[in-house]
Amino acid sequence: MNQKLICKACFAHGKQDIRIDDRELTYTDDDVVIKIEAGGICGSDIHYYQEGHAGLSVIKHPMVIGHEFVGRVDKIPKNSKLKIGQKVAINPSRPCNQCQYCLEGKQNQCTNMRFMGSAQFNPHVHGGFSQYAIVSEQQCFPYDETVPAQVMAFAEPTTVAIHAVNIAGSLVGKKVLVIGAGPIGCLIIAAAKAAGAVEVIASDINERSQKISLAMGADHVVSPLNQEALATFTHNKGYFDVTFEACGAAAAIESTVHVTRANGTIVQVGMGASPVQYPVAQMLAKEISWKGSFRFINEFGIAVKWLEKGIIDPRPLISSEFPYQQIEQALITATDKNISSKVIVTFFD
Structure with missing residues (x-):
């Protein structure tokens, strides 16, 4: 049975047109609902804002940006291994797992890839700069409660x-x-x-x-x-x-x-x-x-563990932090490489 929720999200409408709009999410009993806590601004997010496209991926309709994000589990399917309230990093990669490359274990070459926060296909695949996001259980990687969301937001990069x-x-x-x-x-x-x-x-x-x-x-x-x-x-x-x-x-x-x-x-x-x-x-x-070297294949879980254990400490890269309500200022700041490395966007209440 389909269920719906309304939340706020950061929509790119085109060149230098980013807005906080209501987002209607539809999910089923098989989906995982994530309450987003934090995300990192990537170069593609900057391109979508500054130019209305990232490479050949052109914004044709409003799209939620962001593919580096983490949150807490809000709703889970029956018999899920996840727990309500658990902190999880989200793998934004959504390969089809049916094409030739996926079957060969080369999911980053998937011909039907639906990567979150990407305008490559139309309709676009919404990203995670949103108060809530709907993902599959396979995209969720639990991590230790003591690790700050701002640190685990580096899981994807x-x-x-x-x-x-x-x-x-x-x-x-x-x-x-x-x-x-x-x-x-x-x-x-x-x-x-x-x-x-x-x-x-x-x-x-x-x-x-x-x-x-x-x-x-x-x-x-x-x-x-x-x-x-x-x-x-x-x-x-x-x-x-x-x-x-x-x-x-x-x-x-x-x-x-x-x-x-x-x-x-x-x-x-x-x-x-x-x-x-x-x-x-x-x-x-x-x-x-x-x-x-393009994106990744099966290394996401390794990245989560390395960040969790401090094998990689990304904190020197954090240059500033903005609440999602200030997403445009966050993107403008992230564009200036003289003052910014990684800008973090937060979705805490």
Whole structure:
């Protein structure tokens, strides 16, 4: 039997048009109702607000934004393993589990993916910046009551970072470069250290991001504008065993080949410039593996545990916090990278 509830939610209507509107949610006895506590603003949320689209995903009708969110269980199906009031992180990924890629265990390549807070399909898939959300039990990952919601709001981006590390392969004893010290880059830094990297160096133009990268575990930081410092990493066919490119700038993507040692690995995480000029001859001569890393597969539970146990501490990335009623100011603040890393939106009563 279908049931309904009315709540407030953050709807993107188009370019620079974000509104707090009533949202009518319909759920069945098989659904889980979550009372949202907190969420993190992602780059895609900023793009939807600033431009009315994120890449090729264009807002065609009002859509609830947000895919990094956590809350408490409010209603559960009969015989559920969840408990009312339990704190849960929500996996926003909704693969079909029926297509060829899903059946091969590659759910991030699902051809029918309905990712929460995405305008890729029409009708769009609403996100979690809402007082309540309807999810499946499989999307819910319980976590310890003592962990702040603001910390667990990093579950989804931490999952992206862990997936990138898994794509790279074993990092035990490896020398690692992370280009781009934004939230994803910094979480990759922390994940790489947790995975056994012996040295992790961060590269970013922004001084604020450089300082945060050190707080997140980088052994050293270098500016890509410092050509003399970068030149030391190109000697003898490169210095780094593994390079994670997490900013997407064309020059950064090109530079990865020069600083990665022969037979090393480059993991492309940043989704920026396309197409780019790429030094293919040098890449193949050094027999470098260039791998893409997109979203995640089955790493969400790992991310929740790492955050729960403090293996990764994302708190240096939290730059400000806004109640959902101030969502537009939160998005404007998140856009300014001189003052913001990760902006948290709260839904506490």
